[in-house]
């Protein structure tokens with residue numbers, strides 16, 4: 628995603644509204660690695676600008692996605708998540724307990740499927756979601772359950788691939 632200043636310029640060029648509320652949303656998203664939901668963006672923006680509406684947040688996120696500045700992701704956490712990192716080379720780590728999402732750069736170039744598995748699809752890209760419990764959830768559980776349960780437990784990572792186009 629571009630900087631808030633560049634986004635304001637881009638929005639003007641494309642004939643889209645630039646308001647202080649929208650610029651506040653740009654700032655919330657800048658450098659944001661948490662893959663926030665619309666509600667989380669709304670809460671963060673509202674802390675700075677109490678008059679902002681959820682509708683404005685949705686419209687701005689929608690505009691940003693249409694302009695290719697952010698990506699809307701369905702990572703199975705129950706709500707759309709928005710990613711200002713539109714670098715197509717990255718994958719995601721998802722906590723199945725609290726829904727925390729982080730970018731993952733892993734060399735998965737070897738990930739291929741055979742012609743018969745592709746079923747005639749001209750496969751161009753694949754995203755891999757690694758699921759498990761994040762460090763915070765693991766720490767919280769360890770603290771709650773006492774020291775006894777700590778050893779021998781491993782986060783189980785399940786990979787799900789989605790092929791597009």
Ligand SMILES: [Zn+2]
Nearest residue numbers: 722725761764
């Ligand atoms: Zn977690």
Ligand SMILES: [Zn+2]
Nearest residue numbers: 710712729730
């Ligand atoms: Zn991401």
